[in-house]
Amino acid sequence: MKVLKIGGSVLTEKHTEEKKVRMEVLDRIASEIAPRADGLILVHGAGSFGHPEAIRHGVGRRFSTEGVLKTHQSVCLLNRIVVSALVRGGVPAVPVSPLGCAIADGGRLVSMEMTPILHMVERGLVPVLHGDVVMDRTLGAAVVSGDALVAHIAKGLGAHHVGMGTSAQGVLDAHGRTIPEVTEHNIEQVRQWVRPSGGGDATGGMVGKVEELWRLAGEGIESWVFSALDEGAVAAFLDGHPVGTRVRNVEL
Template sequence: MIVKGHPVVLVKIGGCCFSDKKVPRSFHSNIMRHLLEQLGKIPVHPVIVHGGGSFGHPIAKEYRIQDGFNKEVDDQRAGFSFTHDAMVDVNQKIMRLLLDAGIPAYPLQSSALFMLESGKIDSSFLEPVVALIERGFVPVLHGDTAIDLTRGIGILSGDTIIVELAEKLPFEQRHLIYLLDVDGLFDKNPNIHHDAELIRSIHIKNGEITFHDSSGEKQLNFSDNAVSGTIDVTGGIEFKLRELSRLTHENMEAFLVNGCKKNTLIDLHAGRLKDYTIVHINTGG
């Protein structure tokens, strides 16, 4: 049950949790229903950001929206609008499940809240997000197309949005949760390498991303650990960590967990979840 005054937790629902990115506009309603029902049972006040899955990404790639205006791309303006329309479509599906779960969710159009400059957020209008939280609602944002002051148009990633919220929302919130289709970050792609090992703890400080193993501290190498083989115009798991490295607040934590497994959120909140990656951001250690 969502109760006003519960701690604010930022939740990023990856498209891989609700969609097969190789199958256009596929939607796994049973997985999402279970996931969102869990969210309504734990004593937190979530702010939800969801990705595009096979709704927005294939269209954005076809029309090369992430590159900005390009005269070589036919009907790119229509593609810009088609991409947004696809995101509205999946947002409505998620909203219906949230409301069915008894969560007082309210959708916000991300492209109306953020402007880009060369692919990065230039300005944000977060007053509606703040007002909804203060009134006991659960804001729901999503990756989207957006106006870019330099390139004309662009893609606004949900991974960028959640970090912007973590940096600028005026609430005491220390935790971010990333829901994936794997248990966290691995040293190799677990979809390809059966001997891939889960990296259980990562540290981000002063923009550097490190982890420890039996031989000591290491700089994280992204050569082969991001899940690949699907269309993701926003950059995958490496991009998530790069965005987290922009945070300036101290002692924040991000959890990379498997949103497709049963009771992940309930077990995480209860301290029972065994397999996940925790990202320590600007901690004193």
């Protein structure tokens, strides 16, 4: 089983224009996935769809009915566009909305119904999830990132191949160079290098990715962070080739 996330900054004009999809990028990624879709669970970020709405309505800081509705509607719109492009490209993609199957507590994803997702994969479908607003036991509602979904699904279903397709070449050091590998030997230094995204990201950017994947490394699950904007990179990841930055615990 493979779990792949395509970041919102890859699929949308995240920092320049709200609700604008990079269709040429999406179509190219669909063509790379199509012959490699067996056993795949796909997650995509919210990009310029969900993040502005979540920030505007303070989702995760205070409960807002309008915030839940507007944020969810926005990410579902992007999900429909993504799924439609995947199907056109030959991927048997089906939408799965976290709002209907996940629960958070204090902003952290704690529970998710994954049995339907497993049955989809076993029967040749590609579930397509997305960063979303979900109900929260403490806060009323909270934003759950695609990164958190990847980690939760990979751990829960025992995925053997996990990837984060981003707009960066991988996890970068202080000089903007790709770090080949994140392990227990350099994780503290890596945490100093990565910085939170700017005000347009409600879920932590590269910091969130590193922390979620490091938790997976503690479970013995290796993962990769790479640029999904590079032609052929998604295909290379799905084919099992090294791409970008590898995250693993070498002592397990």
